[in-house]
Amino acid sequence: MPTPEARVRDGAATRRRALHVALDLFTRQGYGATSLRQIAEELGITKASLYYHFPRKDAILQAILQERGTEAEDVLAWLRAQPPPAAALEPAVLRWVESSSAEKLRGIRFLQANPLVADGLAGTGAERIGTPLATLADELVALVPHPAPEDALLLRMALLSINAAVAAAAQSDVDDDVVLAAARRSARALVRELLADLPRDEPREPPGVARVSPGTEDRR
Amino acid sequence: MPTPEARVRDGAATRRRALHVALDLFTRQGYGATSLRQIAEELGITKASLYYHFPRKDAILQAILQERGTEAEDVLAWLRAQPPPAAALEPAVLRWVESSSAEKLRGIRFLQANPLVADGLAGTGAERIGTPLATLADELVALVPHPAPEDALLLRMALLSINAAVAAAAQSDVDDDVVLAAARRSARALVRELLADLPRDEPREPPGVARVSPGTEDRR
DNA sequence: GTCTATAGACCGATAGAC
DNA sequence: GTCTATCGGTCTATAGAC
Numbered sequence: 001m002p003t004p005e006a007r008v009r010d011g012a013a014t015r016r017r018a019l020h021v022a023l024d025l026f027t028r029q030g031y032g033a034t035s036l037r038q039i040a041e042e043l044g045i046t047k048a049s050l051y052y053h054f055p056r057k058d059a060i061l062q063a064i065l066q067e068r069g070t071e072a073e074d075v076l077a078w079l080r081a082q083p084p085p086a087a088a089l090e091p092a093v094l095r096w097v098e099s100s101s102a103e104k105l106r107g108i109r110f111l112q113a114n115p116l117v118a119d120g121l122a123g124t125g126a127e128r129i130g131t132p133l134a135t136l137a138d139e140l141v142a143l144v145p146h147p148a149p150e151d152a153l154l155l156r157m158a159l160l161s162i163n164a165a166v167a168a169a170a171q172s173d174v175d176d177d178v179v180l181a182a183a184r185r186s187a188r189a190l191v192r193e194l195l196a197d198l199p200r201d202e203p204r205e206p207p208g209v210a211r212v213s214p215g216t217e218d219r220r
Numbered sequence: 221m222p223t224p225e226a227r228v229r230d231g232a233a234t235r236r237r238a239l240h241v242a243l244d245l246f247t248r249q250g251y252g253a254t255s256l257r258q259i260a261e262e263l264g265i266t267k268a269s270l271y272y273h274f275p276r277k278d279a280i281l282q283a284i285l286q287e288r289g290t291e292a293e294d295v296l297a298w299l300r301a302q303p304p305p306a307a308a309l310e311p312a313v314l315r316w317v318e319s320s321s322a323e324k325l326r327g328i329r330f331l332q333a334n335p336l337v338a339d340g341l342a343g344t345g346a347e348r349i350g351t352p353l354a355t356l357a358d359e360l361v362a363l364v365p366h367p368a369p370e371d372a373l374l375l376r377m378a379l380l381s382i383n384a385a386v387a388a389a390a391q392s393d394v395d396d397d398v399v400l401a402a403a404r405r406s407a408r409a410l411v412r413e414l415l416a417d418l419p420r421d422e423p424r425e426p427p428g429v430a431r432v433s434p435g436t437e438d439r440r
Numbered sequence: 441g442t443c444t445a446t447a448g449a450c451c452g453a454t455a456g457a458c
Numbered sequence: 459g460t461c462t463a464t465c466g467g468t469c470t471a472t473a474g475a476c
Contacts, residue, residue, distance in 0.1 A: 011459065030336045032252045035451065048454085049460045057452065113336055116250045119391060149395075150402040156388040157381075157406055164384040168376040171339060175369075182370040185413055186377055193409035231441060255469065268472085269442045277470065 015053045018043055019067075022060050027110045031061060031117045061117070065128070068107055071099040072132035076139065085143050090191045092140060093158050097187045100162050102176050108166050133159065144194065151194055158190035235273045238263055239287075242280045247330045251281060251337045281337070285349070288327055291319040292352035299359060309363050310411045313378050316356065317407045320382050322396050328386050353379065364414065371414055378410035 021042050025034045036057060040047045054060045075096045082088040100108075111118050111129075119130065137159055141152045157164070165183035241262045245254045256277060260267045274280050295316045302308040320328075331338050331349075339350065357379055361372045377384070385403035 014459080028336075030250075030252065032250065033336070036453090037451080045459085046461060047452085048462080051453070052459060055453095115335070115390075116248075116253070116333055150398045150405070153385060153388055153394060153398060153402040154405060157384050157402060160384065160388050161377075163387065164377050164380065165373060167383065167387075168373055168380050170335075174373060178370045178373060182373040182377060185370065185374060186410060189409045189413035190406060193405055234441080256471090257469085265441085266443060267470085268444080271471070272441060275471095 011053070014043065014045070018050065018053060019060065019063055023064050023106065023110055026061075026064075027106075027113045031114045064110070065118075068129055069099075069104065070128070070132070071096065071104075072129070072136050075099070076132060076136050079136070079139060086145065086195070089140060089143050089195065090188065092136075093155075093187050093191050094184065096136065096159055097161055097183050098180075100180055100183070105162075105166060105176055105179065108163055112163065112167055112170070154190055154194050158187045158194070161187040161190065231273070234263065234265070238270065238273055239280065239283055243284050243326065243330055246281070246284075247326070247333045251334045284330070285338075288349050289319075289324065290348070290352070291316065291324075292349070292356050295319065296352060296356050296359065299356070305363050306365065306415070309360055309415070310408065312356075312360060313375075313407050313411050314404065316353075316379055317381055317403050318400075320400055320403070325382075325386060325396055325399065328383055332383065332387055332390070374410055374414050378407045378414070381406040381410065 018039065022034070022039050025039060025042070036047045036050055039060075040050045043050070054063070075092060078095060079088060079092045082092075137152070137156050140159075141147055141155050144151055144155070162180070162183040165179045165186065168182075169179050238259065242254070242259050245259060245262070256267045256270055259280075260270045263270070274283070295312060298315060299308060299312045302312075357372070357376050360379075361367055361375050364371055364375070382400070382403040385399045385406065388402075389399050
């Protein structure tokens with residue numbers, strides 16, 4: 001409870017603004033290249049004041065990462081509740097890709113700009129994204145009947161379609177809607193490529209490039 | 221011509237070793253986080269000696285980037301010499317993707333680890349990669365009959381399949397061969413997705429998910 | 441070609457007044 | 459909650475001896 005006296009400028013608001021400004025600067029310039037002085041300047045306070053809200057520089061980073069969602073775990077839970085094995089693959093991947101909001105895209109852009117910072121951090125919330133996603137990838141690969149060496153990689157690429165779309169859209173102004181649409185189509189195309197040329201000892205699928213699961217898609 | 225006297229340790233070799241070591245460190249730690257002292261230490265010389273070979277830190281970066289190839293320009297030249305318009309799309313994309321060697325993958329990994337450094341540098345060789353690739357993408361989009369808003373993005377994603385594959389393979393030890401195989405399949409799948417659901421006013425293509433161009437592929 | 445030594449700038453973090 | 463002032467550290471880059 002803050003003391004009612006004094007010219008208190010509302011600490012909670014400053015903290016929130018700081019996180020927003022920091023995420024922006026970290027994305028544009030990189031975490032390491034962004035100084036506390038710069039963040040403070042943009043906030044209209046001094047570096048020392050910033051230390052009132054965050055004890056260390058990387059505490060800002062942690063606070064940002066800790067705001068990330070638990071979408072991977074959600075998809076994982078959904079997947080484990082599904083009865084049919086191979087048919088669940090495409091819906092699961094699309095579920096993950098479509099769990100992207102505008103706010104999530106901000107996070108992805110940050111991670112793309114700071115790839116080394118992201119995985120160089122342990123116990124800070126970064127693993128709350130990476131580890132569940134890796135688990136999801138592993139469990140999905142297990143659904144592929146006889147995976148070729150590169151099939152696991154192709155599946156990871158399908159899951160990372162949003163990231164790829166964001167990367168491809170970098171330094172060109174594309175609407176988030178368009179980015180998401182491209183990511184969806186990429187994910188779908190890659191999953192189908194994955195299931196297209198399997199050694200067909202489970203001849204339930206018609207040959208050729210097959211629609212494996214119509215699913216809940218909205219191919220416009 | 222070096223003076224024949226003195227304990228001259230062969231300057232050209234030192235320079236070459238320096239570039240190799242620097243690329244390695246820049247990729248693992250990032251450009252900004254790698255100090256000249258660290259590079260010099262790994263070379264067995266001092267920081268000041270490194271300044272004999274490179275006048276500034278970013279001269280090392282420039283030297284690395286200037287070694288990059290001209291594959292995009294090559295593909296561009298090939299494309300412009302092709303007679304049929306739409307049929308050239310898939311072969312062109314595959315040409316670009318398959319122009320990846322182990323050495324090129326090293327370059328891609330560096331760029332992935334340093335996305336901001338790469339495009340923050342002007343007139344240093346970075347544009348010798350980015351600009352021709354963008355031109356290639358633009359000319360290829362022009363081959364698509366009635367591009368949807370996200371089609372251009374999807375095409376860029378196809379071209380960047382190698383990058384996406386490298387990103388998906390990060391922090392897991394996958395052979396370069398496997399990475400390249402996954403990139404090829406991704407590129408092919410995305411190009412076909414791109415050509416699959418066009419407004420068919422050019423009814424030369426069979427409906428459905430079509431093999432647009434058998435091309436020179438080596439589907440394993 | 442490599443060295444020692446140092447200038448000069450900036451950074452993260454802390455102390456203490458208001 | 460924000461401030462001024464400052465400490466200790468690391469960095470790029472330069473000067474000059476060998």
